[in-house]
Amino acid sequence: MSSAFVKEDIDVPERIPRWRSASGLPPGAVNFMTEEGALKLRQRVAELKKADAGDPEGSELEGMLESATVVKQPERPEEVVFGVRVTLQSAAGELVSYRIAGVDEVQLEPCNVSWVSALGRALLGAKVGERVSVGPEKQAKWTVVKIE
Numbered sequence: 001m002s003s004a005f006v007k008e009d010i011d012v013p014e015r016i017p018r019w020r021s022a023s024g025l026p027p028g029a030v031n032f033m034t035e036e037g038a039l040k041l042r043q044r045v046a047e048l049k050k051a052d053a054g055d056p057e058g059s060e061l062e063g064m065l066e067s068a069t070v071v072k073q074p075e076r077p078e079e080v081v082f083g084v085r086v087t088l089q090s091a092a093g094e095l096v097s098y099r100i101a102g103v104d105e106v107q108l109e110p111c112n113v114s115w116v117s118a119l120g121r122a123l124l125g126a127k128v129g130e131r132v133s134v135g136p137e138k139q140a141k142w143t144v145v146k147i148e
Contacts, residue, residue, distance in 0.1 A: 025103060025116070032115065033068035034083040037105030041065055064104040071102075077147050080126045082115050087146035088132070095145070098123065 025031055033041075041061050048058035073083035080086045085099045100120055101112040113120050122134050126144045134140050 030069050031064075031067045031102065031104065032071050032082055033064075033102035033105055034099075035070055035072060036083075037101055037108055037112075038065060038068060038070045040108050041105070068102065068104065078127060080123045080144065080147055082124075085111070085146075085148050086123055086126070086144060087148075088142035089145045090140070090142055096142075100124065 041064060045058050045061045045065070048061075071082050074081060077084045080100060082100050082102075085097055087095055087097045089095050097111055098113045098119070099109065099111050100115050100123060101108075103114045103116060106112045106114050113123075115121070115124065119134055122132050123144075126132050128144050128147055130144050131141050132144065134142060
């Protein structure tokens with residue numbers, strides 16, 4: 001019989017679980033945050049401390065702030081970059097607006113979208129007048145009409 005079909009006792013090393021931050025970013029990834037997001041999180045931490053709630057949310061928010069690299073928004077962006085608000089228009093004329101934000105600040109505003117999300121990645125680098133494909137299988141085509 002061929003040795004290819006013989007079951008051997010092989011020591012399989014245990015899988016070492018990869019640590020992920022609370023943000024869900026993989027190890028070594030930079031946790032970017034906008035100045036506006038950092039300010040809102042600091043205000044929330046101050047509110048929690050003032051209320052002396054002893055809420056674990058305060059510690060979690062402080063951890064987010066400590067791990068964050070705060071990025072200053074460019075004054076006159078010519079393309080979609082981290083921290084800007086981008087307005088898109090569909091072929092039917094519908095307007096939607098998103099702000100490219102850090103993973104820890106996505107829930108601060110309903111229009112925030114993470115820079116690492118599929119939508120965020122599709123928008124990064126786009127310029128006014130450019131068409132971007134978003135959504136499942138990138139079927140929806142939108143035109144960038146404003147970057148601020």
